[in-house]
Amino acid sequence: MAGPAFRAAAVRVRVPATSANLGPGFDAFGLALGLYDDVVVRVADSGLHIDIAGEGADTLPRDDGHLLVRSLRTTFDLLGGQPRGLEVVCANRIPHGRGLGSSSAAICAGIVAAAAVTTGAEARLDEVAMLELATEIEGHPDNVAACLLGGFTLAWTESGSARAVRMEPSTALVPIAFVPAEPLLTQTARGLLPATVPHVDAVANAGRSALLVEALTRRPELLMPATEDRLHQEYRAPAMPRSAELVNRLRLDGVPSVISGAGPTVLALTDIGNADKVAGMADQDWAAYRLTLDLEGASVLPLDPGGTPQ
Template sequence: MAHPAFRAAAVRVRTPATSANLGPGFDALGLALGLYDDVIVRVAESGLHIDIAGEGADSLPRDERHLMVRSMRAAFDILGGQPRGLEVVCANRIPHGRGLGSSSAAICAGLMAARAVTSGGEARLGDEALLELASEIEGHPDNVAACLFGGFTVAWSDGGSVRAIRLDPSEAVVPVVFVPAEPLLTETARGLLPRTVPHVDAAVNAGRAALLVEALTRRPELLLPATEDRLHQEYRAPAMAGSVQLVGRLRAEGVPAVISGAGPTVLALAGGGDADRIARLAGDGWAANRLELDREGASVLPVTGVSR
């Protein structure tokens, strides 16, 4: 493959927050949310310069260790070669370590930006290959599929390849997220999962995950039973007792509530008229935010007008 040519103009990529699992759909189901990170990338003559504002500004590395930069490098390798230098400006709004897909947003932003600054990038790295690479970097496809494609996604592996389909969630569904002050590492949450689960629990989750596809797209009145989980939330309770308790309190009130991804954020899938009331149910210690559903996924936008 010939060494690629790079565009002189900067590109801007916007990536949405995501919530994975949605209760029973462990490592398979994802939902894109209307909370966004923005990144502007320009190919430079030499070096690597990273500017970060917002979430992670005081903690994220500003060198080759940055997850978005590592993702860009992986994409450039596939696209035919590395640029001489890069200038990167990040405006981060997705909370880190809260189960809202901040790592997937960074990965997808890096891959999309690398493709966008490379002449002929889309022909060399199509959407299916982008999903494959993002899943490889992230380790599982649920968040990255929703981040890339928007809406409600179902992702799976088939013969070693990753696949995903996108569905339109019902417009009656309004996400409300309850974000705690303290983060939780995904590795910590995953480390609490057992190697095996009872057959009856697996059977319940399979039925609920199937029901959730219908409930989230066409019959939101079924969301409460459809979001029941027996595979991961209770096992993770020792690392996020307050989150699991909040899920229980909300569900007792008839609210379809789940742990968002690996937690500790709690996601409620409200009806439009109930969203503001539900946002007031958590009490102290939680930042409750009513969000829109994102239906576009990761996108390349005009560079002007990025707010920090």
């Protein structure tokens, strides 16, 4: 059986940062944010060449150990075979190890780019299949669903397969990400979670999660009660005390705030009238990113004249 055919032209893929959990929606909710990594991939005659600019330029591997390349390879295998060579250029803006979905962005970029350079890939790798593949690589669907689909997503697994629905977030929302200098490993944060939680806490989170759907899509005035959590944030606080303190301080000031993903970034949800004030509420040890909501998800974009991401 013949292997796949590859396009000669390079492709450019843009993937958004994401914030998972959003308080009570542990391992289920995701929100796509207007902070992007760009990747250009071209099938070459031989070898593997990787250029990296921005986040991770001094630390990421430039071989098959790179998560983006592993995702490209996994997708090519699914599509029928590997190209002879690859040239990959990365412009990374999503902070690494901060709870903003940098690994999900790399995974989704690899999947989308591999499909884009493979002739006829759309017949074998539709949106549902991409979500399942991304979840298989990442291990859980919350961040990858938001990265692929954009907007506000609810993800779950059904009969062993990942599923997600996309919802339109309120246009009144302005996300502010407070990013600390030091990263935190997701494995460290997950290791602090208990095996069981009190029934009353599970009930509380179920109600708050349902309310959060209404608050994020139609009634932002409900975000304070809707972002209350009892399942993970307090348990993880010892690993990120400054993040926990900032969440508490912002909430005391009436700003709906949560730990972004596994942390240590803090995500505040405000409106345009208060965005500047909220962005100035943390001290200089935090980098405050005033962001937009991403509504497109992972996208294949035209190349700039130089063939590199901007």
